[in-house]
Amino acid sequence: MSEACNSTPPHIQAQPQVRAGRRRLSLKTASFLAMIPTAGLVAVVFYVFVGWTVVISFTSSRLLPSYTFVGWQQYRRLFASNRWWTTMENLAIYASTLICGCMALGLMLAVLIDRGTRFERLYRTSLMLPLSMSFVVTGIVWQWLLNPGLGIEHAVRVLGWDEFRFDWLVRSDRSIYTIALAGIWQQSGMCMAIFLAGLRSVDGNFWKAARVDAIPTWRVYLQIIFPQMRTAFFTAFVLMFAAAAKSYDLVVTLTGGGPGFASDLPARFVVEHLARNELGMGAAGACMLLITIAAAVGPYLYMEMRRQKIVGL
Amino acid sequence: MSSGINNYRHGHKQPAAARLPREPLPRVKLSRTERCFALIAGALLSLSTFAAAPSAQPLEVMHWLTSSHDAAALAVVREAFTSRGGSWVESPMPGPGGTGRTAAVNRIVGGLPPGAFQFSLGSQLVELATAGMIAPVRTNTQWDAAIPASIALASKYGGRDIAVPMNIRGENWMFYNSAVLRRAGVAVPRTWDDFLAAAIKLKATGITPIALGGQAWQERLLFNSVLLGTGGREFYRRIYEQVDERAIGSAAMLRTYSIFGALRQFVDSGSPGRRWNQTTAFLIQGHAAFLFMGDWAKNEIIAVGLEPGVQIGCALAPAPEPAYIMMVDAFAFGRLKTPALEAAQNLFAQTLRDPKVQARMAQKLGAIPVRTDISDSGFDICSKHAMSIIREPQAQLLDPFLTLAGGLSGALDDAISQYWNQKELSAEQGRKMFLEAVKNNR
């Protein structure tokens, strides 16, 4: 990024064309100019603002921004907050459950479909249906389904199984898993799609060779096909992690963070604290969230950018 | 929204002349004389519009009084306001309390301040005033003398009034289903020890002793009632006004937490996340015996055709001395640089302070008026009781939201809620979390 800052802007070269008689900008200049507005907006919205948030996290801002520098105090308060640690713990649980669940389910479904089925279109459509829905819709539906008195628990009891319990939604120790459940329902389809594309991009010759050598199917998958799908696995992991970390709508509509704050997540913690007169602490939380995402996603991005450079795309 | 609002999008940057309504002139060729006349006529017209501005420019009123009872209360104010020559346009907020306050703050910080907006007295309002975003209204000494001193103080900043309190909401009420208590042979408890005994008896007969909705603010309401009931009025003040750490470390606090912890077993399994209106319905339907809720629950009782104080009884939560934990809804005013609208704001304040408006509004809301010099005729029996209690200054206690900084209030909510929901925590641990929250957020 520092390259762009140090490079000198290209000279504007007017190249008069014989046909038009008008001065034309070189393609290089035109494309440069075309990118300036976007580059400016991206720089401001995504970088200056993040920088501003970092600065605010070192001030005593409450309802409105103030620029009284207080050092690490907001971070100390953040780390002394029970609620913050609960949200981070929840993020770990949620992210790992979501990622494992989505990827396992998505992989299994992708393999099943890839083996060949006449109804592929039908299966794909129904499995990816939840992706078209908003997190708000998902939260409302699953809150309804998991409602102990009126949802699945009650319905199963009506069917005769009196002792059936499924009140995870209202249990402090289990409510975070309900969010994971709703998340897996919504996003497995995406993992499935990514893996399906990955499976299909593997050279068909491998299968032929495996058949010749009489290797059992499961071994072919495990030792030959899956290693080739590294990019797909990485992509799925990164997208799922980013989605988990940004999760706000789902928490608000499914559990409201409850019971208490047992199912709260960092994204909601930040917004809550912005609303609670705690701009400084909210900013500190936001920075920690950003660092968490960067830690997980950073290596992937770095590799992706190097790959693009090497491949010369 | 009226076009008047759109004029203020860049309001604070435009000169006064630009804010007058501009009509596109018709494309007609005028002679010099005609043009002269047109100019004079135009100037006279705009002058008269300017002079008539107070009734032409409506005041934008943001509020969360959207349920049927609340809307009736707002109608009382609207009638009184328009009969005094004012006109307003309403902007309902997406929700009450915190949601509504956030909406108002967004509007103010976003550069589009509403003329009048409903808000809660407390540190958020003070911070807005510190930043110069609140328009003060004219002080009325008669009003200041007629209302509880702590509320008068809370509505001032720098000696000027930054808000007009609308009504007092009491939070330490204990509603009970009379029929259920009668059936179980339980009397209305006067102390927390009595309450625990009664609750055990009720639970044995299969009734849920306490109807509670598992949301942080409802848990806090219950906690504050227990705190007042165990430690008394002075203790409450030491905790929530002075935030005295020694008081937090005292035996009275430990006792508060033990009793609060003991109440966990008396709540039904449907409690977590349940909204207060559904929780009130739970009590009314006879599934539960007691409900610790603010006086807004009376509206739900009235909505099903019952009378508060009769089938559903109201008593203050068990306490050694009479006290009323007050939550104050108020209207504050955004900075609009038109003299005409500032006049409208002061008119609005004047309307709210009128004893007749106060009385009728409070009756519709199920609250009590802020003024203590109003007769209690026309109020229900619960309100009558409350109005007599707050006449004694010692009994006037404030909800922590009014006395604590926003961050601390929220952190205490978190601590209380965590203790309530994690049943394995001991009273000692609960008290420690409270103390940590205080130390961390001073």
Next chain:
Amino acid sequence: MKTSAMLRHTLLTCAALVFIFPVLVMISTSLKPLAEINEGSLFALPREPTLEPWLKAWGTACLSGACRGISGSFANSLAIVIPSVIGSLVVGGVTGFAMSLRLSRLADWLLKAVLIGLFIPIQVTLFPLIILIRELGLFGTRTGIILVHVLWGMPFVCLLLRNHFLTVPRSLIHAARIDGAGFLDILRHVILPQSLPICGVALALQFTFIWNEFLLGLTFAGPGNEPITVALSVLTGAQYGVQEYNVNMAATLLAALPTLAIYLLYGKIFLRGVTTGSTND
């Protein structure tokens, strides 16, 4: 091999049913009268199906003071989404093309910046964004929320289109250049005709993303402009009166209908959009 095929199909069918089940429950609940919901079970089909909850959700349900249902916010969402999608497509198209030409180092810088920007959560930039929109005088207006959506949709559309534009043969561009075409001419006459499918992908995905978006709509759309996700959340979170689950479900379905329709009609587009850039090609 037959048994393995049968097993596969059974598993897939079970999975598909489990995935569709919540939607079926939504539909079934939305058609039941309230009495049936309170007394019956989730699994039971409606005994006396009625469209009344749908009519109520659309036209008469009460939320934040008005009793006009969610039809108003449905219209708001349309009024917000359509310009936002067009805006982000135009900006993304021009920028994506410029980035794909790779004629200056800004192109690479912007690529990295945009790629990183995809992962930044909204919360980190929420408050400064409020201040920016305020300074532009657009806070609480429809233009403001549209602008915010265009800003936030930029990284995704830029990347999507850029990756596609890279596949256009350079020779075509050189040929057009020799004929005297300028930057915009090349974009319009050479690139665009080849890119209609990917534009469709961008359109469908952006529509879905913006229609389903909640936090930005909650913060930036003013009173009267709120999108349907916000109205839905207010309706189902109502603190007053009885919870009408059937009306809530009907409202939820109404909110989900447009994106569901796009998905069902253009399902392949979703597949393409999701998988672009995720494989070794």
